[in-house]
Amino acid sequence: MRSVLVLNGPNLNLLGTRQPEVYGSTTLNMVEDACVAHGATMGLDVVCFQSNHEGDLIDQIHKAKGTHLGIVLNAGAYTHTSIALHDAIASVELPVVEVHLSNIHAREDFRHRSYIAPVAIGQICGFGAKGYLLALDALNARLEEM
Numbered sequence: 001m002r003s004v005l006v007l008n009g010p011n012l013n014l015l016g017t018r019q020p021e022v023y024g025s026t027t028l029n030m031v032e033d034a035c036v037a038h039g040a041t042m043g044l045d046v047v048c049f050q051s052n053h054e055g056d057l058i059d060q061i062h063k064a065k066g067t068h069l070g071i072v073l074n075a076g077a078y079t080h081t082s083i084a085l086h087d088a089i090a091s092v093e094l095p096v097v098e099v100h101l102s103n104i105h106a107r108e109d110f111r112h113r114s115y116i117a118p119v120a121i122g123q124i125c126g127f128g129a130k131g132y133l134l135a136l137d138a139l140n141a142r143l144e145e146m
């Protein structure tokens, strides 16, 4: 089966209890289960990984080349700071869909900048946990065009 990676960054392990008024009450396990189930309907094998550490995320992006066809990435706060993640994505040349539960553009100014966006095929934000499924749809559509 075609394999894709759903990669979550710092603090996303706390989904469900972390600021539910901003991020919703869905836990990361629920998000990941929904991604696996939704991927299966499109013939995608979805592998999920979360880390609070920038280097671990970079390692996963490097390992994705040759293993996965693309990545759905919520880099959490590293979105707004990490040139290293930007460079890792540029290096592997895999299609990456950037996702955020919240609408980062409607929040504090420091969240408006994304270092992921210039190397992603697109960005989905503001739709809560559903955004991951929309991101998988977008990634699958791109993969079918390739």
Ligand code: DQA
Residues within 6 Å of the ligand: 010, 011, 012, 074, 075, 076, 077, 078, 079, 099, 100, 101, 102, 103, 104, 111
């Ligand atoms: C987030 C938005 C980021 O600004 C924040 O640091 C997160 C979560 C989101 O999914 O809405 O950790 O990526």
